[in-house]
Amino acid sequence: MQASLVGLDREEIDALVRELGEPPYRAAQLFDWVQKKSAADYDQMRNLPKSMRERLAERMPVRSSRVIERHPSDDGTVKLLVELIDGQRVECVLIPEGERATACISTQVGCGVGCIFCASGADGVIRNMHAAEILEQVHHLEAEAALRLQEQGKGSGRLTNVVVMGMGEPLHNVAPLVKALKLLQHPEGIDLGSRRITVSTSGPSRGFEEFIKSGLRVKLAISLHAATDSIRKSLVPRGGSPGVAGLRRMAERWFEATRRDVTFEYVLIHGINDSDREAERLADVCGRHFNVNLIPMNPVKFAPALHAPQRQRTEHFAKIVESRGITVHLRRQRGDDVAAACGQLRLSRDPGA
Numbered sequence: 001m002q003a004s005l006v007g008l009d010r011e012e013i014d015a016l017v018r019e020l021g022e023p024p025y026r027a028a029q030l031f032d033w034v035q036k037k038s039a040a041d042y043d044q045m046r047n048l049p050k051s052m053r054e055r056l057a058e059r060m061p062v063r064s065s066r067v068i069e070r071h072p073s074d075d076g077t078v079k080l081l082v083e084l085i086d087g088q089r090v091e092c093v094l095i096p097e098g099e100r101a102t103a104c105i106s107t108q109v110g111c112g113v114g115c116i117f118c119a120s121g122a123d124g125v126i127r128n129m130h131a132a133e134i135l136e137q138v139h140h141l142e143a144e145a146a147l148r149l150q151e152q153g154k155g156s157g158r159l160t161n162v163v164v165m166g167m168g169e170p171l172h173n174v175a176p177l178v179k180a181l182k183l184l185q186h187p188e189g190i191d192l193g194s195r196r197i198t199v200s201t202s203g204p205s206r207g208f209e210e211f212i213k214s215g216l217r218v219k220l221a222i223s224l225h226a227a228t229d230s231i232r233k234s235l236v237p238r239g240g241s242p243g244v245a246g247l248r249r250m251a252e253r254w255f256e257a258t259r260r261d262v263t264f265e266y267v268l269i270h271g272i273n274d275s276d277r278e279a280e281r282l283a284d285v286c287g288r289h290f291n292v293n294l295i296p297m298n299p300v301k302f303a304p305a306l307h308a309p310q311r312q313r314t315e316h317f318a319k320i321v322e323s324r325g326i327t328v329h330l331r332r333q334r335g336d337d338v339a340a341a342c343g344q345l346r347l348s349r350d351p352g353a
Helices: 010-019 025-036 050-059 131-152 174-185 205-212 229-235 243-258 276-285 311-322
Strands: 066-072 078-083 089-097 100-104 108-110 125-128 161-164 197-201 219-223 262-268 290-296 328-330
Touching (some): 078 131, 089 108, 089 131, 100 131, 174 197, 174 205, 205 243, 219 243, 243 262, 276 311
Parallel strands (some): 197 219, 219 262, 262 290, 290 328
Antiparallel strands (some): 066 078, 078 089, 108 125
């Protein structure tokens, strides 16, 4: 797999500049162009000698992926179809809201967890993404944020938040994920604060142990979706998670290590996990430092029998959980007209598939 400049950390950039026989200060300039200024090609790097740019271009591209389709939603959300260097494709999403611009990015081509309500796992997992491929989505979406500012005069033109909630199970691909997030937080790069980054996971035990050892202090969202093991197993059939009690312990450990509140994500599906009893059980699972993100299921064509509860039932469910002192956020549907909403991202080029 060919590398790209985006995937190199500062130490690797330093080593590359030394190999080229250039003075050390060129490394800072190069890193600034790639990470902070999001340069897409070497021609933009005007303060670097032409000979240096030509030799760099012979070594590797600035980016290894490219946007091949852009699907804007009526609500301002934009979904991008990104082609990787080997021809595989993933989707990522820009979600603007006032001055806020959130990038939703993927970590795998496909997904092996197989949640029955999520299109990303319909075709299984093809491969893990490299750190460069993960981070390049951020740069592609940053360009979208800048375009939004130019066209509509809205926002700052910069991303304010990143959520790792796209295609794939992030903790099945920990090392590239950690490298990408550290580059995202680098003070000489985009310099995004850890409180502005959220990683969503179904909670595989092995991946979590590796992730917690990374020292990252980002926000964690655990895909719970049920408060009993039997229902959760039917909804999330694979992935290596330790069951509901184990996920609760995982959340506690993350809070102890990072002092960051943990979110339990809960996709509401009519007739499966939306009863009053399930709301009470969900409240029992939660603790003082946990909150709940309720997500009415978005429609996916491969599971036509599954759908979200009526709005009244969703709000009633939320009130039951809230009555037990739990903070509940009811996710607003965004980008569903271009299949960019939660659970709708997949490999298909057809935004309605």
